[in-house]
Amino acid sequence: MSNLFERILLLKQAPIFSKVATEDLRVVAQELEEEACFVGERVFDINDPSDRMYIIEYGKIGISLDNNPGKRKFIAELCAKECFGEMGMFDDKPRSATAFVMEDSGLLSLEKSKLRALIINYPELSLGIMGSISSRLRETNLRSK
Amino acid sequence: MSLPDRLAKFFLVKEDEYYPTVYFLVLFLLIGAGLAIGRGSADTLFFKRYGVEYLPVMYISFGILLSIISAMYAAFADRIASEKFFVLIIVSTLTLLLGTWFLIRVLQWSYAYPLYYLVYEVVSELLLMHSLLYVNQNFETMQAKRITPLIFAAAQSGKIIGGFVLTFASPVIGIQNFILLWAALIFIALILIIIRHRNTGVSPYYRSGKKGRKGLAYSVDQISQGLQFVKRSRLLRFLSLALFFIVISFYIITYAVNSIYSETFNTEESLATFFGLLTVVNGVIALLIQAFLTSKLLRAFGIKKINLVFPVTTLSSYLFLILSFTFPVALFASFNKEVIMTALRNPVRNLFFNALPDYMQGRARALSLAVVLPVSLVITGGLLMFIQRLSESIIYLYVGLFSVLLYLYFSIKINSAYVSTILATLRARVFIPEGVNAGSTELVNQLKKGVMQENNDISVSYAKLLAKEYPDQILQVVLERMKTADHPLSDRLLKVIIEIDRQEIDKELWEILKDSDNHLKATIYFLLFNQKNTRAMADVESCVYSKNPRLCSVGIYGVYQYKLVALEPIAKETLRSLLENKNSNAVLAGLQLLEYCNLKEYAPVLKTLLEHDSQNVIKAVLRVLYIWPVITSDAESSLLKSLLLHADPKIRMLAVDCFIHLPAAVVEESVLIMLEDSHPRVRECAIEVLRAVSGNPAGLLFDCIIKNHGTPRAQQSALGGLRLILPDVALYKRIAEAKVEDALKCRAAVDVILGNKTLLSGAAMQLLRTILTERIQQYVDLSLAALEHVEDKSTIYIIRAGLKSGDNRQIANACEVMHHLKNRHISELLGQFFEGEIEKKKKQTRFKHFKDVMHWCSRHQDPWIQKVTKEIILT
Known part of the structure; x- marks a missing residue:
């Protein structure tokens, strides 16, 4: 049970789920799969199909936009509680970046198909996700001014 | 300090x-x-x-x-x-x-x-x-x-x-x-x-x-x-x-x-x-x-x-x-x-x-x-x-x-x-538009344009809206759209106008029939039989003997519509074979017929079909059970109750609808489960059923909100239900006040938890704090939703939107407006609440110790709070 609670908290702290109610996150948490990654590995490469999103339980992930997936030119370094690969969950486009494992990491992944099924059965989940995306857009707009 | x-x-x-x-x-x-x-x-x-x-x-x-x-x-x-x-x-x-x-x-x-x-x-x-x-x-x-x-x-x-x-x-x-x-x-x-x-x-x-x-x-x-x-x-x-x-x-x-x-x-x-x-x-x-x-x-x-x-x-x-x-x-x-x-x-x-x-x-x-x-x-x-x-x-x-x-x-x-x-x-x-003029010509034209869209789903969706809001306008638009529509779309559009009894479309229907597949034929025959079209009566027998289950089912419908007594035995036999068929499409065709014919003798078959493998069959059975009172006693209600937990929200919704034939006590007993459903449509259906069945739905819904039965989501639905019953304004005032009080209690509980950092080491405790923080917002929103019936509705709507905007300036403006509402007590309480100026005395007297918070949480009627609290106590 406490593992489930930890996952709910982790999801709640991830920007994309921050506005989703905890009772709805229960079902999302149950669909998460654990993955272990080690330094030097790549979680996904640029232009890979976007089939799932990730939340970092522990460790560090570097994000590179370079077309060459082997190049480590990080535009962001993500730590625990942060998520990545979430945009592909909605736009069906391939990965726009490569994710490098900078430190041994524990990831929780959520399959796109599972999230979509959840959204159909729990429509208020999508309202929360939209709220979070909208807030991020608003913040980006403010920063760009 | x-x-x-x-x-x-x-x-x-x-x-x-x-x-x-x-x-x-x-x-x-x-x-x-x-x-x-x-x-x-x-x-x-x-x-x-x-x-x-x-x-x-x-x-x-x-x-x-x-x-x-x-x-x-x-x-x-x-x-x-x-x-x-x-x-x-x-x-x-x-x-x-x-x-x-x-x-x-x-x-x-x-x-x-x-x-x-x-x-x-x-x-x-x-x-x-x-x-x-x-x-x-x-x-x-x-x-x-x-x-x-x-x-x-x-x-x-x-x-x-x-x-x-x-x-x-x-x-x-x-x-x-x-x-x-x-x-x-x-x-x-x-x-x-x-x-x-x-x-x-x-x-x-x-x-x-x-x-x-x-x-x-x-x-x-x-x-x-x-x-x-x-x-x-x-x-x-x-x-x-x-x-x-x-x-x-x-x-x-x-x-x-x-x-x-x-x-x-x-x-x-x-x-x-x-x-x-x-x-x-x-x-x-x-x-x-x-x-x-x-x-x-x-x-x-x-x-x-x-x-x-x-x-x-x-x-x-x-x-x-x-x-x-x-x-x-x-x-x-x-x-x-x-x-x-x-x-x-x-x-x-x-x-x-x-x-x-x-x-x-x-x-x-x-x-x-x-x-x-x-x-x-x-x-x-x-x-x-x-x-x-x-x-x-x-x-x-x-x-x-x-x-x-x-x-x-x-x-x-x-x-x-x-x-x-x-x-x-x-x-x-917060981008709230001015009131939409629902009766405007512009709106009708927009809906008509929508029906003419190339995408089948969009076209049908617009047709449904047009048929619902402007039934006198739908026929011509649908016939126009069908000129360029493929068979599946024609079939779906005809089903939209199924309830419209118009002789003038007969000519068009016979024209379409010439060049249609069996699926479309079945729909057209259904429309013709429904209108008891004399020319179509001759085709009933051929339909009954058709190998296509859909045509067969429509034929049986014809038999009962035209009262063709001679064909009734074969019709009954064919219908039973359809319902007991291994092919779920055949079962569906039979069930479709039962939506229109009250054939009580098939009730046992229907109950059995509730456990069918195909979800479509279960849905079709539930549609029939909603129309005809087959499950009416408490003893049989378990069949429906088990479906309230089904993964498919559509099935849950249809199952809730079927409660309409059950005694009020059974409905009232299950209403909280229905109101807790994750799908808003299921919750809406629950309210509809409760209104139709219960002797005192207002009292039940009011109690649910005031006594905090269920999560704020269930209470929000209950409030929506109350809105339809239109009780006294004083009730809404009491709800608004009670919900601010609940929000205050949650805030006080959060303060106690935050005051003791060592408590926050466990995941369950952190989650409880997060839930209580969520509840603060949800209860305030409930309070404002109740205030919509006491104050000017659009004003409260704008305030709610402002508070939810996440923009500090808009939140501040919303608070400022709250100070000027007619109901001073609630508005001041709400205004101060958002401005963080609730008197300290009030806060301190609510919970002196952490164990008081735990005691309050463990007795709370909110199942989610209860569950997490139980976990904390156990660990």
Whole structure:
């Protein structure tokens, strides 16, 4: 049970789920799969199909936009509680970046198909996700001014 | 707790506001001190070395000068970040001051005195006006409401210091050297601004205006836009008119009291000393009011009542001066214009400006400076000069009196326009459209266009909407669309018009039938049989014997429609074979028929089919069970109850619908499970069923909300249900109050948990805190939702949207509107709740210890809170 609670908290702290109610996150948490990654590995490469999103339980992930997936030119370094690969969950486009494992990491992944099924059965989940995306857009707009 | 922390708490300054607040306090202290020194020295030098009788000329000159400078200000007010503009103003002021000092001290030019007077007047107006914009660009409304009085108090402290300097230093350093002292003070302010913004960047609420056009044409355009805003915004219109009349009355009274002072004090030093003392005394009183009273008075009496204080006291000043044109009355008038104006009128006016939309504020302020103030000043100067020529008596005071009465009138008008302006601003910011005219031709045309869309799903969706809202319009549109539609779409569109009994489409149906597949044929035959079309009766038998299950089912329907007794045995046998078929499509065809024919003998088969593998079959069975009362007893209800937990929301929804045939007690017993459903449609269905079955749905739903049965989601649905039953308004009031109380309890519980950091180490405890924090927002939203039935619905809707916007400015505006709702008790509770000012006593008495929180949570009726609490207790 406490593992489930930890996952709910982790999801709640991830920007994309921050506005989703905890009772709805229960079902999302149950669909998460654990993955272990080690330094030097790549979680996904640029232009890979976007089939799932990730939340970092522990460790560090570097994000590179370079077309060459082997190049480590990080535009962001993500730590625990942060998520990545979430945009592909909605736009069906391939990965726009490569994710490098900078430190041994524990990831929780959520399959796109599972999230979509959840959204159909729990429509208020999508309202929360939209709220979070909208807030991020608003913040980006403010920063760009 | 340290002294600064205690002070911050006392003055309602939050932790993250410490540094900006201290910065603004120091800055305004310097500006205030400089202005006091400037005011005293400029007045003394002008009155004693030039003559108080020339004041009207100064007013006219100041008006013209202000208009020109303000036009420049308007050109850049919202295009340059306010801190950069501040630097520009201060550098210009420094240059002017040093130049004036040189003219007085070195060249001993007599016109330098009126020049210095004018420099002071223009600079003080510009600094005051721009300071307000600067503060607004650094704090949102809710912060500004708490911190602005403090900042004004700092400026006031500066004035007091300046007054002391004037009092004690005038005999020592000479009046003209005060110009250098003022220059030194604003130089320090300049350094401060530069350092601050080098570290923090641009003011956080600065929004750049349009770029591209420059020069006078642009500023004229800005001012004309300001004038257009005056036409559009009632609040701005009344603010401008009030300003116009207060300027006339203010400058007339200034002329009057200065005449008295100038006659009373013979020497330059004694006048300067007096001005210094007056500044100190008035400054101290104003400071005390600002520091300890202004925000409390605003909170206690509201902005509207405080807005009327200054007009009334100014009116009193005039009446006293008319009755007795003496030194003591002049002192009272000075007290009014220095103390009441500073401590109450200025902060209130600033709050009124905050209610205007952001894009309007800069131009509105520029309009005040460039048009209203100068015109008013020129008129005042002209009037005084005219009256000076006529007589030397105090007849001009009557002009001032008349002006004050008009000021009072427009202040009352400002109050009436205030709340509606905030609401309009909020509505625009949270993008709530004006009411949609559901009956408009435009809407019908849009729906028709939608039906003609190429995408099948979109076309059918629009057709359903059109059929529901405008059934008389649907037929022609569907027939038109079917001309280019494929068979599946034609089939779906025909089903949309199935309920419309129109003989005129027969011809079209027979035409389509010629070229249709079996699926479409079945739909068309169904429509024809439904209308008991005589020509179609001949085809019934061939349909019954068809190998296609769908046609077969339609044929059986024909048998019962036309009462073809001879065909009934074969029809019954065929139907049974369809229902018991292994192919789920055949079962579906049979079930489709049962939606239209009440054939009780198939009830046992239907109950069995509820456990069918195919979800489509279960859905079809449930549709039949909803139409015909097959499951009607408590004993059989378990079949439906198990489906309430099905993964597919559509099945849950249909299962809830079927409860309509069950006894009220069974429905009431299961209603909470239904209201907790994750799908809103299921919850809506539950409400519909409860309304249809229960003897007292209002009582049940009310209890669910008041006694906190279920999560806020269930309570929100219950409230939606109550809305349909339309109970007494008093019930909604009770709900609104109860929900704020619940929110308060949650907040108190969160405070206790947060107060003990060691408790937060466990995931369950952290989750409980998160849930309780969520509940605070959800209960407040529920309270507001209930208030929609007590207050103006659209107002509450806008407030809710504002609070949910996540934008601090909109949240602040929403809170401000809440203060002006009719139900004072709830609105004040809600308003204070959001502004974080709930009395500490209330908080502390709710939960003394952590175990009290746990006890409360474990007994809570919210299943999610209960579950997490149970886990905490277990671990």
